[in-house]
Amino acid sequence: MEKEILEKYEKAGKINQEVKMFAREQLKPGVKVLDLAEKIEKMIIDKGGGIAFPVNISLNDIAAHYTPDIDDTLTLKDGDLVKVDIGVHVDGFIADSAFSVRLGEKSDILIKAAEDALEQFIKEIRPGKTVDEMSKLIEDVVMSYGVNPVRNLAGHSLEEYTQHGGLSIPNGHIPSKEEIKEGQVLGMEVFTTHGEGLVKESFPTLIYMLIQPKPVRLRESRKILQLAVDKFKTLPFARRWLKGIGSTVMLQLALKELVDREVLIEYPPLRERSNSLTAQAEETIIVLDKPIITTRS
Ligand code: MN
Ligand code: MN
Helix, strand or coil: HHHHHHHHHHHHHHHHHHHHHHHHHHHCCCEEHHHHHHHHHHHHHHCCCCEEEEEEEEEEEEECCCCCCCCCCCCCCCCCCCEEEEEEECCCEEEEEEEEECCCCCCHHHHHHHHHHHHHHHHHCCCCEEEEHHHHHHHHHHHCCCEEEEECCEEEEECCEEECCCCCCCCCCCCCCCCCCCCCEEEEEEEEECCCEEEECCCCCEEEEECCCCCCHHHHHHHHHHHHHHHHCCEEEHHHHHCCCCCCCHHHHHHHHHHHHCCCCECCEEEEECCCCCCEEEEECCCCCHHHHHHCC
């Protein structure tokens, strides 16, 4: 990897670490998720980073892809299993990292299992390892805790301005001989649950991403498209960031038009199928003979 690119990955990682530390301190019963999200995203910008994706703050059986809506009233409460997933980029080079906390508890077996599986992954990952070996490792470590991995979620490669690159490393074992290559950058994430270990799409959708610009009919749709092209580019964005485009109803109609026309793709919240608690751990890893974990020191 070129030195300049490595430095950008490391800078994004450093900002991500600082923001995570701040976010962890903020997690308390009574905190409004909307306020927390806005503080986190502001901090990323203030520290000189770009927001790689809307901060995900997903509770309990929602594994991922929840970010607060405009005027969201959701508030943290005792016992919540909170996942905070933060994306920072520097010139398109992304640091993607997540942690989980169980409010009111010192420890939680789901969080331990996810963190340990990620830890073992970090110990073992080298250029040339296969998806077969690494997905089996994740599954084995998670199941040794007597809990399940979420089999239809996966770690993924990160590419310039691309949150989900071509490589996928599922949380459940798949016998793929695909090799993980030197210099590849992974957002390696592990999800655990007491449930059956599958997520399904839920609602409402709060996160979108541009696929390709096309002519659209509604004035609000054209405004959103303009913003996507000029500002969000190929990175995901939050419905919350579109506040001011129009009324709630018009915003919803415009987003529907954009999705129906395949201008935008939607990322609905992912809920565990048996409505069981889920935990997540994620770090960004540059795969080298001596791997670099950009998102922790
Ligand atoms: Mn993530
Ligand atoms: Mn990720």
